[in-house]
């Protein structure tokens with residue numbers, strides 16, 4: 001395995017994903033990890049990540065310098081390089097100017113990290129401080145026109161440093177450089193695959209759970225579905241899943257989940273039909289944050305009541321993913337402003353006094369999908385578009401009522417039918433309908449109408465952090481509009497949302 005020390009760079013998770021794409025397992029740990037813990041992990045190599053700090057800042061993060069005495073190869077990236085240079089006796093020149101963007105890298109020594117890399121190649125720079133003098137034993141291996149020490153190495157001790165970011169695609173041969181580090185320098189083997197993960201995870205789950213019972217909140221989305229199937233593989237009937245119908249699901253969603261998990265996968269499933277409770281509490285509430293909070297709280301109450309009906313449960317399983325884990329313990333920020341309070345199955349009540357089991361907590365989303373495939377889940381589950389926990393309640397602007405839900409459900413179903421028929425469902429990050437709290441005038445036959453407006457949202461995205469509105473074909477938009485207006489009673493106008501994120505968000509509330 002490769003140990004990545006997290007100095008706070010926005011690209012850290014990318015480094016981890018790149019390493020895993022080479023089928024090498026890696027773990028991201030904070031800089032305060034003890035030397036004993038590093039030894040216990042027994043990594044083949046250590047990567048010191050980039051970070052926003054200057055090495056001279058008071059709060060500059062540092063890792064135990066003992067890591068340089070373990071005989072393990074080290075790759076420092078950006079701040080990681082500067083930290084290594086400073087710690088080993090070189091100097092870093094502080095600068096108030098930032099070099100940011102593309103640069104041409106001129107490779108001086110085509111060996112080590114640069115084995116097989118072109119003499120001139122594009123790299124991506126993002127740093128303030130630069131390297132002055134290198135520590136004893138180091139030499140410069142690459143430069144750019146403005147950065148003399150763009151890369152350096154001490155081949156004997158197997159210490160390598162890059163001032164640029166090999167993990168971003170803008171560094172054209174970055175993949176090759178990382179592969180050189182992993183395989184030529186650290187002698188890693190390609191052992192990380194979802195097949196090997198399943199075998200190991202099943203063993204770990206069995207060891208952790210023993211004979212006890214586990215419950216898991218199933219949402220129907222990818223993460224909780226994959227977690228359920230993995231747990232079922234490990235402990236079979238000791239697992240009970242709880243699915244809460246909160247009344248703001250899409251058409252047919254509850255039936256789909258029951259059918260798949262109970263009938264098809266034969267997993268213990270409890271189904272709480274709680275739509276009435278949710279809708280009662282949502283009555284007259286138009287504020288988006290209030291809606292989210294009500295749904296979050298009510299979910300916990302319903303889930304808790306359901307869990308109590310199962311005797312002797314000791315564990316609560318959650319489909320927490322690696323990015324959540326990394327961000328939750330990061331010393332460098334995390335989400336600063338609450339844009340929307342997310343309600344997920346995660347964060348269930350501490351008062352339930354259950355022990356947590358999170359079998360996906362070291363996986364990235366793309367790995368969870370591969371794992372789902374490995375476990376035999378259908379594409380329809382594994383590649384499902386995300387659906388927010390508060391469901392259609394945040395897609396009905398204004399009051400949520402049974403009648404408005406029926407209108408939106410029907411419009412949403414038609415939209416998805418057309419998107420699927422056009423072969424676009426899996427190419428879009430999300431596609432859905434929104435019901436606006438406005439009415440407009442229309443004409444149907446010879447009659448004046450005064451009815452609802454439905455908005456269509458379709459976006460492309462890699463990770464939901466940013467998104468672009470999808471350039472759907474005009475004839476598809478025309479079909480969607482015609483069908484919604486003709487087939488959904490109470491709608492006489494359809495509009496298309498042409499805003500990207502940022503500054504808009506994907507969901508309207």
Ligand code: XMP
Nearest residue numbers: 342343344386387388389390464505506507
């Ligand atoms: P926004 O609207 O913030 O959404 O651009 C980003 C992504 O998150 C989804 N979303 C949620 N997912 N619980 C979830 O599990 C929630 O409360 C929630 N709210 C938004 C949204 O659908 C999009 O994919």
